[in-house]
Structure formats: structure tokens, C-alpha cells
Amino acid sequence: MEHIEKFRNPDYIKALVLQIHTVSKKIKKEVKLMEVCGTHTMAIARWGIRKMLPENVSLISGPGCPVCVTPNQFIDTAIEISKLGNVKIATFGDMYRVPSGKKSLEKQSANGAVVDIVYSPLDALKIAEKNPEKKIVFLAVGFETTSPLTAKVILYARNRKLKNFFVLSGHKLIPPAMVALVKDKTHHIDGFLCPGHVSAIIGSEPYRVFPNNYGVPCVISGFEVCDILQSILMLLEMICGKRKLSVEIQYTRCVLRYGNTVAQKIIAEVFNVVDVDWRGIGMIEQSGLAINRKFTEFDAFSNFKLDVKISSEAKSCICGQILKGLKTPLDCKLYRRLCTPESPIGPCMVSSEGTCAAYYNYER
Amino acid sequence: MCLAIPMKIMKKKGNTAVVSLGGVERTIDVSLVKGIKTGDYVIVHAGFAIQKLNKKEARETLKLFDKMKYGTYRKIQKS
Ligand code: SF4
Numbered sequence: 081m082e083h084i085e086k087f088r089n090p091d092y093i094k095a096l097v098l099q100i101h102t103v104s105k106k107i108k109k110e111v112k113l114m115e116v117c118g119t120h121t122m123a124i125a126r127w128g129i130r131k132m133l134p135e136n137v138s139l140i141s142g143p144g145c146p147v148c149v150t151p152n153q154f155i156d157t158a159i160e161i162s163k164l165g166n167v168k169i170a171t172f173g174d175m176y177r178v179p180s181g182k183k184s185l186e187k188q189s190a191n192g193a194v195v196d197i198v199y200s201p202l203d204a205l206k207i208a209e210k211n212p213e214k215k216i217v218f219l220a221v222g223f224e225t226t227s228p229l230t231a232k233v234i235l236y237a238r239n240r241k242l243k244n245f246f247v248l249s250g251h252k253l254i255p256p257a258m259v260a261l262v263k264d265k266t267h268h269i270d271g272f273l274c275p276g277h278v279s280a281i282i283g284s285e286p287y288r289v290f291p292n293n294y295g296v297p298c299v300i301s302g303f304e305v306c307d308i309l310q311s312i313l314m315l316l317e318m319i320c321g322k323r324k325l326s327v328e329i330q331y332t333r334c335v336l337r338y339g340n341t342v343a344q345k346i347i348a349e350v351f352n353v354v355d356v357d358w359r360g361i362g363m364i365e366q367s368g369l370a371i372n373r374k375f376t377e378f379d380a381f382s383n384f385k386l387d388v389k390i391s392s393e394a395k396s397c398i399c400g401q402i403l404k405g406l407k408t409p410l411d412c413k414l415y416r417r418l419c420t421p422e423s424p425i426g427p428c429m430v431s432s433e434g435t436c437a438a439y440y441n442y443e444r
Numbered sequence: 445m446c447l448a449i450p451m452k453i454m455k456k457k458g459n460t461a462v463v464s465l466g467g468v469e470r471t472i473d474v475s476l477v478k479g480i481k482t483g484d485y486v487i488v489h490a491g492f493a494i495q496k497l498n499k500k501e502a503r504e505t506l507k508l509f510d511k512m513k514y515g516t517y518r519k520i521q522k523s
Contacts, residue, residue, distance in 0.1 A: 119448075202491045334495050
């Protein structure tokens with residue numbers, strides 16, 4: 081977009097940072113703002129936003145990286161499926177490397193499993209159409225940004241009468257995870273920087289519970305440096321009482337109050353909302369998407385009968401606490417010494433959106 | 445993985461469209477967004493358009509930044 085450079089204009093950055101410092105002086109306490117989107121985590125690290133902020137304002141990363149919050153059970157199931165004959169796994173690249181105990185799909189493919197890395201769920205569908213004799217299993221992970229894509233592809237598969245296309249759904253919903261975090265009394269969150277592209281789908285209404293029931297303000301933010309700074313400023317203004325405590329949209333060029341209703345409709349058609357496990361957080365009620373009974377023929381969970389043993393978490397990896405915003409990678413003994421993007425020990429180091437990888441790449 | 449980027453619609457045909465960013469062209473699915481036209485910018489995620497970009501809103505945000513910038517200059521000049 082022609083405007084993108086303007087959202088990185090150094091004069092705007094200076095003006096925004098100055099305003100942030102002015103407003104923060106009115107707040108006589110430590111303020112903790114949480115971002116719940118891996119792309120925000122990456123942008124904050126890349127632009128050095130932490131260093132621009134006043135001492136009493138800190139940014140903490142939440143469970144915003146879909147690959148990172150996917151529990152071992154999902155990866156173990158995918159690995160078991162990959163061992164069956166005549167199966168081809170299609171997955172996003174990040175999932176391929178995530179370790180589950182001593183295993184990973186990458187290691188499994190060295191042992192003969194067939195794994196294709198895809199950019200889009202549409203690619204997985206194409207592979208199924210080209211290989212009618214093989215069973216193609218797409219590992220569907222991601223938040224509300226990604227689940228409508230999976231839903232659409234399942235609808236395409238039904239229209240095209242495919243019999244060899246299956247989806248292992250690990251899709252998750254962001255607002256229920258945020259609720260679990262604000263209810264957790266072990267830490268305090270003063271404001272949420274809400275994910276721009278998740279919100280492009282769900283709109284701003286689902287966040288209303290945070291200001292209304294928990295007194296926590298929300299701003300839906302874009303991804304350029306000025307977007308994030310403006311969102312932080314808006315949150316601080318709400319915290320100091322200059323603005324009403326509410327849900328505001330900073331990323332107005334992309335997010336509508338009611339979101340993308342076409343996408344919402346097909347999510348509701350193909351999936352049911354269910355209780356699921358999140359790495360680090362545990363079970364969260366009504367926070368995941370399972371394939372609806374009407375589409376069972378495409379559901380990998382019901383079409384492959386497996387006996388899955390769940391791997392234990394890597395010892396000393398503190399990903400779980402990092403995902404809750406309780407610790408940072410700097411608190412991990414393995415960080416940079418034994419755990420690096422080249423040989424990751426936990427999922428937060430595998431995905432470029434993971435907090436450990438973002439720290440490793442940018443915050444030296 | 446969640447990455448989504450703005451791209452320009454060059455050509456649209458049924459449920460698919462050719463989009464471009466910095467000279468790189470790609471074919472994407474546009475069935476999830478209503479009323480897309482050639483010349484529009486869309487947010488593309490994993491092969492699909494997930495929302496249209498509103499140029500007017502983008503300009504409004506930039507206008508606000510401009511105002512802030514001048515406000516800051518005045519403050520600095522005064523002190
Ligand atoms: S640095 Fe590695 S081992 Fe430590 S928490 Fe992050 S992913 Fe886990």
C-alpha cells in the first residue's frame with residue numbers, strides 16, 4: 081500500500097513517543113500492557129519499541145503465536161498419523177519443526193514420513209486433488225485469522241467430492257484465552273493490545289467483556305511502528321482517565337466493528353466451539369474449534385483411530401510461563417546457550433512469531 | 445505463520461484474483477470478502493483475502509499523526 085512508508089515516518093514516531101512519555105507521567109504506577117499476537121511481538125522487537133517507552137510502561141507478550149500454544153498432544157497425534165501407510169501430511173512450515181518431547185515431524189520425515197510444507201490450505205487441497213490414491217492430512221493451526229480459510233477449504237473439498245482430504249483441527253480462539261489470563265490472579269494486566277487481523281475477522285465486540293467486566297481497556301492495533309505506538313498511547317490515555325475505558329479500534333483501515341461477517345458465517349457452519357488445551361495455560365473452556373458433525377468425513381480426529389502417547393514437555397523450557405506473560409526468554413537458562421532458532425528446544429523458539437525467537441532475532 | 449500483508453488487486457475473476465506487491469504477483473482466493481474491485485487493496489493471509497483496506501481511514505490516521513507532529517513542534521519551540 082502506498083501509505084505504508086508514512087506509518088514509519090520518523091517525525092510521527094518522535095511525536096507519538098513524546099506524547100506517550102507525557103501521558104505516562106500522570107500514571108503513578110507500573111503499567112503492564114499485553115499483546116496477544118505474534119506479529120505484534122515481532123514488530124515490537126524489530127522496531128525496538130520497548131526501548132522507546134517510559135520506565136513505568138512495560139510490554140508483555142501473551143499467547144499470540146498459534147504454533148507455540150499448540151500442545152504436544154496435537155503434534156503427537158500428527159506424528160502418529162504420519163506413521164500410517166499411504167498418508168501425506170500437509171502443514172505450515174513452523175509446525176514442521178516444533179518439538180514434542182524428543183519427537184518432531186521433521187525428525188519423523190527423516191524416518192520416512194511424507195510431509196509437505198504448504199503456504200496456504202488451498203495448496204493442501206491441490207495436493208489432495210493431484211494424489212487421489214493418497215490420504216492428505218492438513219494440520220490446521222491458527223486463530224480466527226486462519227480458521228475461515230480452513231473452513232472454506234473444507235467446503236471446497238465437499239463440493240469437489242474429495243474422499244482423500246482430511247483436516248486435523250487445532251484452531252483456537254483468542255478472546256477466551258484473554259479471559260483466562262485476566263482471571264488468573266498470579267499477574268496483573270492493565271491493558272490489551274488486541275490483534276489486528278484476528279479482529280479483522282471477529283470485529284471489536286468480542287472484547288467488550290474486558291473493559292466492562294474486568295476494567296481492562298483494549299485497543300485493536302495495526303502492525304506498523306506508528307500503529308503500535310498510537311495504540312499504546314490510547315491505552316495509556318484510558319488508564320489515566322483521559323479517555324473512556326473501552327474497546328477502541330486504532331487499525332480502522334482494516335477492522336470493522338462487526339468484523340468480516342462472511343468469514344464468521346462459514347466458521348460457524350463448519351466448526352463447533354469446544355474446550356481445548358493450550359500449551360502453558362491448560363484447558364480453556366470454549367476456546368477451540370472442532371469440525372462439525374456434518375463434516376465428519378473430513379475430520380482427521382474421527383477418521384484415524386490412533387493410540388497416542390503424549391510426550392512430556394522439555395525439561396527447563398519455560399515456554400508455558402512465557403506464553404502467559406509471567407516470564408521473558410531472558411529468564412530461561414537455555415535461552416541462547418542451548419536453545420537457538422537453529423536448534424530450538426521449545427516451540428517459542430521455532431516460530432519466528434514466538435517470543436523467544438523474536439527476542440533472539442532483535443532484542444540483543 | 446499468522447502473517448498477513450496488504451496487496452493490490454490487479455485482476456479479478458470469480459472467486460480468484462491476481463494481486464501484486466512490489467512487482468511480485470500471486471493468485472489468491474477472494475471469496476471471503478464482499479465487493480472487491482480491481483485497484484482495491486486487500487489484506488492477504490495464507491492465499492486468501494481476509495479484508496479490504498479502507499484508504500480513507502488510512503488517510504484519517506495519518507492526518508492525526510500530522511496534527512500530533514505539529515503540536516509537538518509548537519511545544520518544543522515554546523520551551
Ligand atoms: S529459550 Fe528455548 S527452552 Fe527457553 S523458554 Fe524459550 S523455547 Fe523454551
